[in-house]
Amino acid sequence: xxxxxxxxxxxxxEGRAANLxxxxxxxxxxxxxxxxxxxxxxxxxxxxxxxxNNETNEMASLIITEDRKSSTLxxxxxxxxxxxxxxxxxxxxxxxxxxxxxxxxxxxx
Amino acid sequence: KAGVxxxxxxxxxxxxxxxxxxxxxxxxxxxxxxxxxxxGQGLQFLFEYFSETQRNKxxxxxxxxxxQFSNSRSEMNVSTLELGDSALYLCASSPxxxxxxxxxxxxxxxxx
Numbered sequence: 001x002x003x004x005x006x007x008x009x010x011x012x013x014e015g016r017a018a019n020l021x022x023x024x025x026x027x028x029x030x031x032x033x034x035x036x037x038x039x040x041x042x043x044x045x046x047x048x049x050x051x052x053n054n055e056t057n058e059m060a061s062l063i064i065t066e067d068r069k070s071s072t073l074x075x076x077x078x079x080x081x082x083x084x085x086x087x088x089x090x091x092x093x094x095x096x097x098x099x100x101x102x103x104x105x106x107x108x109x
Numbered sequence: 110k111a112g113v114x115x116x117x118x119x120x121x122x123x124x125x126x127x128x129x130x131x132x133x134x135x136x137x138x139x140x141x142x143x144x145x146x147x148x149g150q151g152l153q154f155l156f157e158y159f160s161e162t163q164r165n166k167x168x169x170x171x172x173x174x175x176x177q178f179s180n181s182r183s184e185m186n187v188s189t190l191e192l193g194d195s196a197l198y199l200c201a202s203s204p205x206x207x208x209x210x211x212x213x214x215x216x217x218x219x220x221x
Contacts, residue, residue: 034209043199087152096154096157099144
C-alpha cells in the first residue's frame with residue numbers, strides 16, 4: 001500500500017498558485033518525498049524531491065513540515081498544461097515506487 | 110540526451126499469446142524499472158534491473174519476466190496473456206539505484 005494520502009481532486013484557477021497537500025505520517029528518517037505528475041496516459045514526469053529541507057526548482061517548490069509528516073507541492077503560476085494527476089511518493093531507494101491514486105489537478109481558465 | 114524509449118507504443122494480442130516489450134534507457138543510466146498501469150489498480154511496480162541483475166520484484170505472477178542486457182536495454186515478457194493484462198506498461202531509468210526515475214511514454218497492450 002502507498003504510504004501517502006492525497007486528496008483525490010483539486011481545482012485551481014489559471015495563473016494562481018496550486019498547492020497540493022500530501023500526508024505521510026509514517027515516513028521514516030531516510031525516506032525521501034518525491035513528486036511526479038502524469039498527463040493523460042503519458043509516462044509520469046519527475047517534478048521535485050526532498051528529504052528535510054524545502055526545495056525549489058524551475059517547475060515547483062516543495063515544502064516539508066518540520067516533523068516530516070506532511071508536505072505541499074506548490075506550482076506558483078498554474079497553467080492549463082499543468083492539468084494532470086500528481087503523485088506524492090515516499091521512498092528511500094527510489095527504484096520501486098509505490099504509487100497511490102494521486103491528486104487529479106484541474107487548472108481552470 | 111534522448112529520453113527513455115519504449116517500443117512498440119501500441120500492441121494488440123489475443124489471450125494465450127506471449128508478448129515482449131522493449132525499453133532503451135537514457136544513455137548512461139544503468140537501472141531500469143518496469144511498471145504496469147491499469148484503471149483499476151493504478152501504477153504498480155513489476156521489477157527493477159541494475160547491471161543485468163534483477164534487484165527488486167513486485168507482486169506479479171511468474172508469467173511476467175524481464176531481463177537487462179549489457180548495454181542496459183531491457184525487455185519484459187508476458188506469457189500466456191490474460192484479458193487482465195491489458196494495460197499501459199511503463200519503463201523508467203535512472204543513473205544508479207538511488208536516483209530519480211525518468212519514465213518513457215509506455216507501451217499500451219490490449220489483450221483480446
